[in-house]
Amino acid sequence: MAKEVLRVREFRGRAFIAYPRGAVIGSLLIFLLPSRAWCQFSPEEVSQIHRALADRIEALTILGGDYGIAAAYFRSTAKFAFGESTSATFNITKFGGNGDIGVPEPVGSLPLGWQPSLQGNMGWLDSTQNVHGSLLEGDSTHVKSYGIEFGGGARFWVDNHLSFSPTFTGLYGHMSETYTANSAFMRENFEQAVELGLVNWTVDTWTLISGVDFQYVYTWDRTIITLHSNPVYYHTESFKSSNAHLNVNGDSSTWFNILDIDIPLGAQLFGHELRTGGYYRWTGLYGDLRTGLNVSTLNEIHGRLVLDYLNQLWKLQWIGIGGSYLWGTNITGWTVGVDVVFRF
Numbered sequence: 001m002a003k004e005v006l007r008v009r010e011f012r013g014r015a016f017i018a019y020p021r022g023a024v025i026g027s028l029l030i031f032l033l034p035s036r037a038w039c040q041f042s043p044e045e046v047s048q049i050h051r052a053l054a055d056r057i058e059a060l061t062i063l064g065g066d067y068g069i070a071a072a073y074f075r076s077t078a079k080f081a082f083g084e085s086t087s088a089t090f091n092i093t094k095f096g097g098n099g100d101i102g103v104p105e106p107v108g109s110l111p112l113g114w115q116p117s118l119q120g121n122m123g124w125l126d127s128t129q130n131v132h133g134s135l136l137e138g139d140s141t142h143v144k145s146y147g148i149e150f151g152g153g154a155r156f157w158v159d160n161h162l163s164f165s166p167t168f169t170g171l172y173g174h175m176s177e178t179y180t181a182n183s184a185f186m187r188e189n190f191e192q193a194v195e196l197g198l199v200n201w202t203v204d205t206w207t208l209i210s211g212v213d214f215q216y217v218y219t220w221d222r223t224i225i226t227l228h229s230n231p232v233y234y235h236t237e238s239f240k241s242s243n244a245h246l247n248v249n250g251d252s253s254t255w256f257n258i259l260d261i262d263i264p265l266g267a268q269l270f271g272h273e274l275r276t277g278g279y280y281r282w283t284g285l286y287g288d289l290r291t292g293l294n295v296s297t298l299n300e301i302h303g304r305l306v307l308d309y310l311n312q313l314w315k316l317q318w319i320g321i322g323g324s325y326l327w328g329t330n331i332t333g334w335t336v337g338v339d340v341v342f343r344f
Helices: 002-007 027-031 045-067 184-195 288-292
Strands: 014-016 073-075 083-101 111-130 140-157 163-180 200-219 225-239 249-269 272-287 299-306 316-326 331-342
Touching: 045 083, 045 163, 045 200, 045 225, 045 249, 045 288, 073 083, 083 163, 083 249, 111 163, 140 200, 184 299, 249 288, 272 288, 272 316, 299 331
Parallel strands: none
Antiparallel strands: 014 083, 014 331, 073 331, 083 111, 111 140, 140 163, 163 200, 200 225, 225 249, 249 272, 272 299, 299 316, 316 331
16 A cells, blocks of 8 residues: 555645635735825836735735645734734635646656646635724725636656656636725725726736645655655736736745645544544745735644545545644634545
8 A cells, every 4th residue: 555655646636625714914005005195196106006016916816826825814913114903804715736647657768757747726815904093094905816727747756755846837817906995085085096006906917837846755654754845936927907007027936845644543434444644834935925915934734634535436535624724924824624635
């Protein structure tokens, strides 16, 4: 059994649907607004807000649409330039997977084996933020987005334990913002804010994603320990926007490091063996992703309890429940959901 797991790295598509709770990064419009009317803005100031919004759109597109970052409910404690107090809900739901197909084949006369890899994801993001104790007291902004991601590459095996997998992926994203103006300031200047593309906007984007997943697999008795290190690069551009002045063109990157442990318990439930385990993941965020979220690192501890269906029900490997707690720079969150793995 252990030898098969090491040598036959089949497709493992993980479906994880999150039911989160918490808050998110404040609207960049809120903390960039000085205490004066829109008509007094210089072109440089409007351009500054557009650049900040572009960073935010890029960051939320990656956060909500890319498979690599966990779906969860977050609470942010980030402080912004003008110190406005905000409260928000931030809900991310994802359904996706990545993994390798079939049995490794030789690469010519080289001492390597290879097999194709696939990755895909569908993600949804929903955030409502309220403003307190500032010029915009009582205002709120609602951001919604969805993304579709698909791509792949190949995994190359150096031996039975060590491998690396370069991948290329494309991500389409659609995001919209609806601003509710209750403050006297925004009621007076709302139409100009819309005309400038600072509120009530929609944007469609595409993102090219490349990365290399370095993996080491070790078995101890029937326990499987897997180490991953995965640097990922993102380039995002908008191709459609509700305002000609609001455009996205930026670069981001992440670096994932994961320790995953899979432990068979030897106990049966409904005729299937129980397995437990989980992972610790450290993620570094860089570029516009770090700027747009005001988050530089994110940690995740995940636990699961599943029933083993390998070779018993179509391509299903296991199904069960899992949950994570996440924390990092200016942010915390948690998630609970269904944990499913397929093997092809």
